[in-house]
Amino acid sequence: MQNDFDTNHPELGIQILGVNGAGFAGGNGSITSGRDAPWLQDLDGNNDGLSDVWASWGVAYRDVVILDADNAKVGTFNLTTYNLQVPENYDTLRQLFINAATVPEPAGLTLMAIGAAGLFPFMRRRKNYLRVCLKGM
Amino acid sequence: MPTSTKNRTKIWSLTGAFVVFLALSAGCPVAFSGPVMPDFLLEDVNATSSTFGQPVSPRDYLQQVSGWYFGHAT
Numbered sequence: 001m002q003n004d005f006d007t008n009h010p011e012l013g014i015q016i017l018g019v020n021g022a023g024f025a026g027g028n029g030s031i032t033s034g035r036d037a038p039w040l041q042d043l044d045g046n047n048d049g050l051s052d053v054w055a056s057w058g059v060a061y062r063d064v065v066i067l068d069a070d071n072a073k074v075g076t077f078n079l080t081t082y083n084l085q086v087p088e089n090y091d092t093l094r095q096l097f098i099n100a101a102t103v104p105e106p107a108g109l110t111l112m113a114i115g116a117a118g119l120f121p122f123m124r125r126r127k128n129y130l131r132v133c134l135k136g137m
Numbered sequence: 138m139p140t141s142t143k144n145r146t147k148i149w150s151l152t153g154a155f156v157v158f159l160a161l162s163a164g165c166p167v168a169f170s171g172p173v174m175p176d177f178l179l180e181d182v183n184a185t186s187s188t189f190g191q192p193v194s195p196r197d198y199l200q201q202v203s204g205w206y207f208g209h210a211t
Contacts, residue, residue, distance in 0.1 A: 013201040017193065019179065020210045027210030032183040038193055039186065039210070040179035054207055056175045065174070065205045071195050072170035079206075101202040 001084075001094060002037050012101040021061070022051040064093065066100055074100040 005014045016037055020028060022044040032039045042051040059065060062079040075096055082089040178192040195203065 014204070015198055015201060016204040016206065018206045018208055020182075020208065024209040024211060025182070028182050031208075031210040032185065034185075035183065036185045036187070037183065038181040038188050039183035040193055041182045042179060053177045053179060056177065057205075057207075059207045061207065061209065063207045065207070067174060067195060067198070067203045067205065068170045069200050069202060070170065070173060071176075071199060071203075072173045074170050074202075097202060097204060 001090070001097075004094065005097065009098065009101075012098065014097050014101055016064075019051075019053055021054060066096055068100050 002014075002016045005012060005016075018031075018037060018039045020031070020039060020041050022042045025041055028039060028041065040053075042053045044050060045052050048055075057065060059076070060078060064077045064079060066074040066077070068074050077093050077096060082092065084090045084093065174195060176194055176196055178194050181188040181191055181193050183189055195205070
């Protein structure tokens with residue numbers, strides 16, 4: 001998918017990284033073979049049997065967590081539940097990334113702002129008319 | 138219909154249209170983000186990655202969208 005973004009949407013600057021669970025470092029050579037995406041090795045610094053970052057982010061095995069440009073979580077997509085070999089799942093995850101990279105702010109708020117800006121001149125023009133109406137009540 | 142009643146009807150129509158507009162706007166598809174995720178620093182162990190051997194943080198990817206896959210190297 002990283003190659004897909006790099007080829008088809010380089011302007012979006014989407015970056016995918018992997019975080020390996022603590023205790024699984026033995027397989028790092030094979031999983032990174034032929035891949036150039038960053039592969040980060042998580043640790044169990046407090047010896048509680050949990051991968052520290054996995055625990056602090058509250059993730060499950062094979063979760064993909066999408067962050068926006070402020071490092072805020074946009075969503076989580078589990079690759080065991082939604083196998084990427086299924087084209088619909090691939091397209092769904094791909095679109096989640098693209099949406100996150102192309103929606104700068106809540107569309108509803110933008111529409112409300114545009115709507116309000118458009119109504120103010122109308123309301124000003126109708127000011128005298130409204131005064132007359134209110135007097136008549 | 139008396140003039141005052143007509144005027145009231147017009148005002149309520151305008152107000153109603155504006156309320157409906159706000160309601161519809163609020164119902165549009167919105168990409169709300171959740172909480173800012175905790176920071177961390179982990180070493181990149183992929184020898185072919187451009188950041189190999191360096192500590193990597195989510196904060197390195199501010200101003201861009203990033204995806205974090207949590208897996209096991211087996």
